Amino acid sequence: MAFQTLLFYLFGTVLLAAAAAAVTLRNMVHAALSLILSFFTAAMLWMLLEAEFLSILLVLVYIGAVLVLFLFVVMMVERHTPTIHRRRNYRIVASAVAAVMVAELGMALLAPDFSPTAQPLPAPLEYSNTKALGSVLYTDYALAFEAAAVALLVAIVGAIALTLRVRPDHHRQNPARQSRVRKQDRLRLTDGRSEPPC
Amino acid sequence: MSVAQEMILMLPEIVLVVGACFVLLCPRFLAWPLTMLVLAGTVGAIVATAPEDPALLMTGMFERSSEIDFLRILICVLTVLILRYARGHPVSPDRLQSNEFYTLAVFGCVGMFLISGAEHLITLYLGLEILALSLYPMIAMVRDDGRAGEVALKYFVLGALASGFLLYGMSLMYAVTGTLHIGELASQLEQLEMNRVLLLGMVFMLAGLAFKLGATPFHMWLPDVYDGASLPAVTYLSAAPKIAGLLLLLRLFSDGLMALAVDWTTLMMVLAVLSLLLGNLVAIAQTRIRRMLAYSAIAHTGFVFLALGAGTPHGMSSAVFYTFVYALMAAGSFGMLLLLNSRVAAEDIQDFKGLNHSHPWLAIMVLILMFSMAGVPLTAGFYAKLYVLQAVVDAGLWPLAVVAVLLTVVGAYYYLRIVWYMYFEEADRPAEPGEDSAHVFLVSANALVLVLIFAVPQPWLEMSRDAARVFVGGQ
Structure with missing residues (x-):
């Protein structure tokens, strides 16, 4: 002890x-x-x-x-x-509160x-707190477990919403469009003579 | 109770969560109708599955009682109203990222629903965190506006600090009582002697909630957030979450910590008087309508704390009624602000000048909303304030009631100033409100409901009383 x-x-x-x-x-x-x-x-x-x-x-x-x-x-x-602006009166108030x-x-x-x-x-020797946690996590605390999952999902949605930026002028690869391309969309056969650029 | 029965009683939450996932994944043009469908479906599920007796679900972590269902329906209705109001705004969700905004709005409802039925501190905390996590990105979503990001960060940091306070208080409670169930906590506390650890835990919990609700001296973030965030996000923030905040206070203090009522009522009174003082006095000096509404929100929070601080069932039911009316007023005011701002920015109080001349109908609606905020008779705000004051006087705290009345009179000045501008001043430039007739109709209905509540207050009061009864004295 x-x-x-x-x-x-x-x-x-x-x-x-x-x-x-x-x-x-x-x-x-x-x-x-x-x-x-x-x-x-x-x-x-x-x-x-x-x-x-x-x-x-x-x-x-x-x-x-x-x-x-x-x-x-x-x-x-x-x-x-970073330069931190130290303001004296803030410091006094903060230390008082602390x-x-x-x-x-x-x-x-x-x-x-x-x-x-x-x-x-x-605890007794055979006691395992991993087992104890496992036995209540999906039973007694099922609602809390699911609510925590929802909270994480909300956080993911929020983080992606804040960082994902779709610009109309952004040139990204689109595999679906790439594979849909056919020969006649891209290839133009000419007779070899020079012609004005279109 | 069988699992199937429990799932039926949890149906509103299930509809919301599943619906939110669909709103996230659906094509962009479907996001708006689907959101409306989900919220309507939730209201339907609440009505269809209302149990006769309060039922403890999910191994006692959640309580479903039909008495507070009207607050849950109100949360859905306000969310629908607010999202509809927000559609005409230049930075409306439709023009930003509609799926994400609507998804977060629905998830916010999930959080509020969890809070409304929480019988366990973990459920309560997770509900609060889901709500807060959906609010932060909604505020920051207008990324071209540096100010929105700044206030979102400020709100996030202070919100995290408040959550820390709340959790620390809860852990101290757990350390003493050994339980996280709110009902068990209440009965344990009645047997325990008062000690300093319990007091400290209670103070931390109250401080955390006062931060979240924006009561003075924990209000610093509120005016900045109201001023800096996009108008749709502020509108969402200003109405429905206030109901969730009230439910949090009722669950934790009136239900769980009733045994410590002697101590927390005093603290709540201090918070109430400070909020009324600061909110009403600082609002006078504001020139921007949003900052004025922010300080008025602080003052209204003060009134709710005043009602709860009475520590009586009467006080609790008047707090429910007050929050109910305030949420409607806030939604209506911001809905009107969104309408006036849908084409040109008109966020100065001066912009209300001469509104009666150009748009007499809208002026009448603003008049009703402002009178209701000020607590003038013929509007619901009058009854809301009256019942709170009655409860405070009944509890023998009449000096506080006098202070509240005096500060309300001070507060009436800045609401009536807007009315004065509308009716008795010439416009500097013509007002250009939106022409969206559905929006005008909804705002008008929202304002007229306040008159209706004044005309027929009894059913609403009955509902508030029943709702408050759920919380009295634990299980």
Whole structure:
């Protein structure tokens, strides 16, 4: 138990430091990399909670797909760091709001009924949380699963609607038209004498 | 309940989702008629499958009760109206990407329907996200207009932040109660003692929803979005989603968190007074009609929060009635704006000058809409405000009622200014509204319904009362 607690605090510290770095670093590539680190340590925390499946999913999906895409985008756009207009009064207001939030969260998390000692009991050996998830995902949560699918479809439609641009003057290949072409449409036989261009 | 029975009760949602997919894939010229067919079919499905008793479906994640069906029908009717209004506009969906715009509009309805019946926090959140995800691209779709993209991005970032707030609040609730079912949450909270984690979760959820609804001090995005997006998108955004927002508030607070009512009613009152103050005062200074309507939307949101903040069944039913009337007024106002803008841009308040001289019938319709927004008698807006104020006074909060009345009087100024311009000022340049007779007919019908509701308020009030009863005190 002591070792696990030690690991918890280790990962927790790294997570917080990496998350703070992700929002404060000026270099976007470094920020994205520290975001990866924070996600990875979050996955390790889930592992400590015996949520192995979700933990691996976090690494595979978020780090493997989403954040790598992020990195690509960050590296594709210009490298120069954007000049951020720092307005002093915004900063004061923002820090005040942040201070209030931190105080509120601290008060809530230090409340006796929300202490981190209230950890779940270790699951029995044969318990598999992948199986447990699978048994409810398409039964108890069928509606949520379908609604999530609809949300993804809406996102795809929206993204394509915003990026697809059909220009009337755009010369694209149209295989159907290409294969419908017949000889008499394209080929004109002349008798070899020069004739004025038509 | 058997699967077949459940599917029959879910038929409206199924029709919408399948219909939206067909609208996406159909040839361009069919997109408009097919959208109308899908929405009409949905209304038909709602009416045909209305259950006698509330039924819990899909393993308790969704509730179908016929009492709130009239709000769902209203969502469909408003969507039809708005899409029809938008057709004559220079950047109408028909001239942009009709399939995509109409598909997103129908998917927005799917999100609103899911919210309307959500009995589970996950259903609620996913419904909200489907609605929001269909709104962002609709706003950004006019890509030649840099401003539309800018406000869409602003809306997207703030919307994501609000979703984060809402989710964080929900996760804190889950951490304490161990359930995501709204009914179970309500009964758990009644047994639990009050503690700081619950309070924090409640505050986060309320802040997230206030962002989404645009209540002060979370309103910053609203005037920019109303001003910068294309008129069809703003019209869609301004009417039906307000009903979804009300249903969200009722589901989460009046249903799920009733046990914490002492705390959230106070917060809602603060939001209400701030929104009324800011909305009504800043609207006076606006010269562009859209910004004025945006600040008026903030003020109207304030009224809804005022009604819910009363924390009584009376307050809830008056909130339903208010939102019902407001959605009609907003759709009518933007429909009128779309009509006046269909040939030349006429988005300044000055452009209303002398409208009575050139188009007396339209002037009367604008008059009805503006009087209703201001809450002048002979229009539904009067009753809507009256019932909210009654509920607030009944709850013993008469100082707030006095503040609300004073701010409403202030707010009446900028609505009546438009009326003054129409009737008593000379036009700088002639108004050129569209000639589309169906559009004129629909806008007129929309405005005249407001008079009808004033003349016969009882059935609408009954329906609002029944709808509010669904939410009182959980399952």
